[in-house]
Amino acid sequence: EAGVAQSPRYKIIEKRQSVAFWCNPISGHATLYWYQQILGQGPKLLIQFQNNGVVDDSQLPKDRFSAERLKGVDSTLKIQPAKLEDSAVYLCASSLEVGRHSEQYFGPGTRLTVT
Amino acid sequence: AQSVTQLDSHVSVSEGTPVLLRCNYSSSYSPSLFWYVQHPNKGLQLLLKYTSAATLVKGINGFEAEFKKSETSFHLTKPSAHMSDAAEYFCVVTLNTGFQKLVFGTGTRLLVSP
DSSP states (O other), X not given: OOOOEEEOSEEEXXXXXXXXXXXXXXXXXXXXXXXXXXXXXXXXXXXXXXXXXXXXXXXXXXXXXXXXXXXXXXXXXXESSOOGGGOEEEEEEEESOOSTTOOOEXXXXXXXXXX | OOEEEESOSEEEEXXXXXXXXXXXXXOSSOOOEEEEEEOTTXXXXXXXXXXXXXXXXXXXXXXXXXXXXXXXXXXXXXXXXXXXXXXXXXXXXXOSSSSOOEEEOOOEEEEXXX
């Protein structure tokens, strides 16, 4: 089966510019996650969707970050405007089940560099 | 609050020798624990998970981990390291919510020398 797809793989922008990342989860997976992984740290959950709805966005900096999941499939994460500290790898993951034992499948990530 | 502490940021072993990656957890209830591996420029992959069914958990590629409640530990081991095991390893705990919320440790980089 095809894995989680993400694009672009790399992006370099200047601070105060805008950027968007795209994620296509595994077919049939109702739950989708966006993580931020800063160099030298573990991934941190930004937002979690269950179908079209947001389950958890408590750690999403809502003044500059936004995310949507249209029709319960693909998702986009946007940063506007970007800051230097947003430089990180942005990971998308999906899971078939919703329980705390379920396995999350991760995409390869988008490496963002803000200069 | 639930959290995990990975005790080593880097571990170096020789090919063919045992691997031990240490993880301690903090949880107010019986946790679900995972180990994920991240190879360079690749996505995170689940190695194994503990869900209270058995304390010794076997995963992929010969890895296993033992849940020890008395020591609040969930160390990852492998009898014999391969060069392909060189990667970043994350110990992960889930929060006790209706939905799964993973809390990652800071990671341990495993280096394998010939």
